[in-house]
Amino acid sequence: MADRDALIEHIKQLAVVHGRVTLSSGREADYYIDMRRVTLDGAASPLVGSVMRDLTADLDFDAVGGLTLGADPVATAMLHSAASEGKRLDAFVVRKVEKAHGMQRRIEGTDIAGRRVLVVEDTSTTGGSALTAVEAVRAAGAVVVAVAVVVDRRTEAAAAIEAQGLEYRYAVSADELGLDEY
Numbered sequence: 001m002a003d004r005d006a007l008i009e010h011i012k013q014l015a016v017v018h019g020r021v022t023l024s025s026g027r028e029a030d031y032y033i034d035m036r037r038v039t040l041d042g043a044a045s046p047l048v049g050s051v052m053r054d055l056t057a058d059l060d061f062d063a064v065g066g067l068t069l070g071a072d073p074v075a076t077a078m079l080h081s082a083a084s085e086g087k088r089l090d091a092f093v094v095r096k097v098e099k100a101h102g103m104q105r106r107i108e109g110t111d112i113a114g115r116r117v118l119v120v121e122d123t124s125t126t127g128g129s130a131l132t133a134v135e136a137v138r139a140a141g142a143v144v145v146a147v148a149v150v151v152d153r154r155t156e157a158a159a160a161i162e163a164q165g166l167e168y169r170y171a172v173s174a175d176e177l178g179l180d181e182y
């Protein structure tokens, strides 16, 4: 709980930006949560790892990842959190577009075929990015146990993800950041 409270403070201090902004989905909003400022912060990243592992502690998975770029430091924070306890958790990255050269992969990192995986995000608005990752992960032969995000903006992400038969969890909601307007 102390870690979650500390993480909320880091998000408020580092990531919340007020002002008119265009989101990934093309819609406009009155605030932005620049989670990369948190997930790539040396003090906050370990909190992301521990809070997200606490959030998903009851789920059975051995690999974690999501759509690049927002998901990447979330997944690696969880990997390092697990390793710090002597546990093994692998990570993967879903590219937005399959790589045209090299191994021509859409999913980089650990081989997830036949494995149970957790799909993560730094923040979710429409849930579209998380669902893109889910689709790619399923196409690669993995089973998605749930989608978990650090910050939920209290928009339609939960409904969109649950409509696909998936469990959706979040560590922090926008209201807890003092953000109740859209």
Ligand SMILES: O=P(O)(O)OC[C@H]1O[C@H](OP(=O)(O)OP(=O)(O)O)[C@H](O)[C@@H]1O
Pocket (backbone or CB within 6 Å): 024, 025, 067, 068, 069, 070, 071, 121, 122, 123, 124, 125, 126, 127, 128, 129, 130, 157
């Ligand atoms: O729920 P959604 O409507 O999909 O919006 C949330 C997505 O938007 C942001 O990423 P962005 O698309 O800005 O790309 P980036 O991670 O490459 O910066 C964020 O990291 C999520 O991935």
Ligand SMILES: O=C(O)c1cc(=O)[nH]c(=O)[nH]1
Pocket (backbone or CB within 6 Å): 022, 023, 024, 025, 031, 032, 033, 034, 035, 123, 124, 125, 126, 153
């Ligand atoms: O919907 C988005 O694109 C989005 C919202 C937000 O608060 N933060 C972010 O990184 N992306």
